[in-house]
Amino acid sequence: MSDDDNDTRSEDYARLAAVGPYGVRPGHALITMVEPHPGHEYAYNRWYEDDHYYAGAMAMPWIQAGRRWVATRDLQLLRHPATSAVARPVTAGCYLSTYWITEGRYDDHMKWTVAINKRLNRDGRVHQARTHVFTAFHDHAATVYRDGAAGPRDHHALDHPYAGLVLQVIDTEGPERRAALLEWLRSRYLPRRLAGSPAAMVTLFRPTPLPGDRMTYVKQVEAVDTRLTLLWFLEQDPRTCWQDHFTDLDPGDRGRVELVAPFIPTVPGTDRYVDQLR
Numbered sequence: 001m002s003d004d005d006n007d008t009r010s011e012d013y014a015r016l017a018a019v020g021p022y023g024v025r026p027g028h029a030l031i032t033m034v035e036p037h038p039g040h041e042y043a044y045n046r047w048y049e050d051d052h053y054y055a056g057a058m059a060m061p062w063i064q065a066g067r068r069w070v071a072t073r074d075l076q077l078l079r080h081p082a083t084s085a086v087a088r089p090v091t092a093g094c095y096l097s098t099y100w101i102t103e104g105r106y107d108d109h110m111k112w113t114v115a116i117n118k119r120l121n122r123d124g125r126v127h128q129a130r131t132h133v134f135t136a137f138h139d140h141a142a143t144v145y146r147d148g149a150a151g152p153r154d155h156h157a158l159d160h161p162y163a164g165l166v167l168q169v170i171d172t173e174g175p176e177r178r179a180a181l182l183e184w185l186r187s188r189y190l191p192r193r194l195a196g197s198p199a200a201m202v203t204l205f206r207p208t209p210l211p212g213d214r215m216t217y218v219k220q221v222e223a224v225d226t227r228l229t230l231l232w233f234l235e236q237d238p239r240t241c242w243q244d245h246f247t248d249l250d251p252g253d254r255g256r257v258e259l260v261a262p263f264i265p266t267v268p269g270t271d272r273y274v275d276q277l278r
Contacts, residue, residue: 020105024155025140026064027103029205030057031229032135033093033167033261040129041274047127048095049269056120057097060112062105065158069096069165069263072276078242079261085222086134086169086259093133094277096167096263098231100158106137106208114211134169134259136221138205138229142186145201146194154203157233162200162265164234166246169259175225178206181254182228189251198241199232228255238262 036044048068058066071079076091084090101109120126143154152160172178182204190202207221207229238246242262249260266273 020108021103022105023103024064025103026100026155026157026203027140028101028106028109028208029138029140029203030063030099030101030136031096031138031167031205031231033087033096033133034135035092035094035131035133036277037129037131038278040127041277042271044127044130045095045271045274048097049266051125052120052127053097053268055125056117057099060109060116062102062109062112064100064102065155066097066099067158068266068268069098070094070266070273070277071096071261071263072273073278074276075238075262075264078238078246079259080247081257081259084259085171087261090259090261092131093261095266096165096261098158098165100155101137103140106139110137110211135210136207136229137210138207141182141204141206141228143201143203144186144190144194146197146199151200154201157201157203157231160233162233163236164238165263165265166199166230166232166234166238167259167261167263168230168232168249168257170228170230170251170255171223171258172226172228172255177255178226178228181251182206184254185228185230185251193249197245198234198236199245200235201233203231203233205229205231237264 053066053068057063071094076094079090082090087093170181172181185204207224207227209221209224246260250257
């Protein structure tokens with residue numbers, strides 16, 4: 001180990017801890033849907049579970065919560081629309097990872113994450129047999145709750161034992177249309193839709209561009225000014241409620257749904273569900 005590896009700059013951490021925001025709100029998120037290459041599913045899962053989830057995410061400054069989700073083959077086949085601008089084919093991307101980033105700390109986190117990923121690559125700690133289907137950092141736009149002030153808040157969502165998650169991506173024709181869609185979803189559509197549903201909350205995000213010095217295997221984010229990403233947190237397995245609640249998520253002429261995809265939580269430290277991906 002080199003002297004540089006031993007130098008943790010502890011005095012800098014003491015200085016930085018005294019400045020800047022440090023609230024609990026998830027002001028930003030990393031949402032990343034990945035497809036391991038055929039034949040590499042077990043190796044990918046073990047690398048992500050045993051190393052990357054921690055060294056490439058949770059150990060970084062200002063990531064305050066994380067959770068991994070998986071889409072077994074039967075869940076993949078529930079996705080719609082058949083032709084998606086996000087996933088090609090629509091079944092691509094069987095693992096989803098979601099991370100909350102502290103509000104007001106996006107720039108600080110991005111500087112660290114770019115640097116640490118360069119280091120992980122240099123040190124041979126990146127699994128290459130995978131494809132990033134949908135990877136984007138986001139700014140939090142709104143959260144809508146089914147039960148008002150009762151129940152977990154959005155900053156609890158990745159720690160609370162939700163039974164499922166639905167990723168929804170909606171594109172619009174321009175920034176003004178997106179702003180109008182966001183307001184309609186927040187104030188009218190989602191409150192009605194959540195009433196009596198298995199979803200306890202929906203978090204809404206706007207994607208942000210990735211930095212120019214990102215890893216080359218991660219493509220630049222598309223539709224930054226025109227897209228909304230929604231996460232529906234479910235209290236039951238999505239397979240038990242899909243037909244009644246998630247086959248008709250359509251904003252009409254306000255936007256175009258590009259993906260509705262159900263997931264269930266992984267079981268950390270295990271290979272559960274890996275044999276059900278294909």
